[in-house]
Amino acid sequence: MSTRSAAVLASGTANAAKMFVAALAFTSAYVGFSAYSNASSAPEPVRTVTLSARELPITAPAQASTTVPAAAKAGEVIVSILAGGEAGCAKSYVARSVVTAQSPAQTVSYGWRLARWSAATKTWRTYIVNYDGFAGGSETVEWRPRVSGNPGWYRVELRVGDAKVVKSDRFQVSC
Incomplete structure (x- = not known):
């Protein structure tokens, strides 16, 4: 074994x-x-990549804001560029509108949206949003979005509750 x-x-x-x-x-x-x-x-x-751009006509260029703010109206959004000497592509804007509550005791919620035009999808795409509100009455509301280093076509949209979205004219941000 x-x-x-x-x-x-x-x-x-x-x-x-x-x-x-x-x-x-x-x-x-x-x-x-x-x-x-x-x-x-x-x-x-x-x-090496060569980029090309298509030029679009300006429908409403943003105007530099002076000491007197642009008059806002209900049902319309006015956009102005803030004068402040920001260098390069950093630009601040002010968007204004008038929002009125249906009754003096009602709380109003609203939302701002800065939309940027996408040539690839042929749609307005959200760039920045902001939400706010107030209690009763009527108020001139404003929002100060800032665009930094992203040239293109933009517009500001305001939505109050379930009401129809109010849109500004488009404006161009360039360096």
């Missing part, structure tokens, strides 16, 4: 040695291939 055990032990050791050599060969091949692929990788060449 001892010769049979010795034979099984010898063949098991031989199999283990073969498995060890195979694992070692696989590991060294993997490491060698990884080193080769890393060494042969070169940076991609620089690609």
Whole structure:
């Protein structure tokens, strides 16, 4: 029986040695291939992209605000650029409108939306939003959005409760 055990032990050791050599060969091949692929990788060449733009006519350019604010009316949003000497593409605007509550005891909630025209989707997409409100009566409401480094066509929209959205004329932000 001892010769049979010795034979099984010898063949098991031989199999283990073969498995060890195979694992070692696989590991060294993997490491060698990884080193080769890393060494042969070169940076991609620089690609030059030329952008083109289509010019649209200005329907209502934003006017610089002076000390007298633009007169606001119910059912219309007026947008003016704030004079302040901000450098580059950083521009602040003021949007005004008149909001009237249906009754003096009613609370009014409203929301502003600065929308930017997307030429890719041919839709107005939300750029900035702001929500506010007041209690009863009638108020001239204003919002001061800031556009920084993103030239394009914009408009301001005002939604009061469930009423129809009031939109300003579009205006262009440029550097």
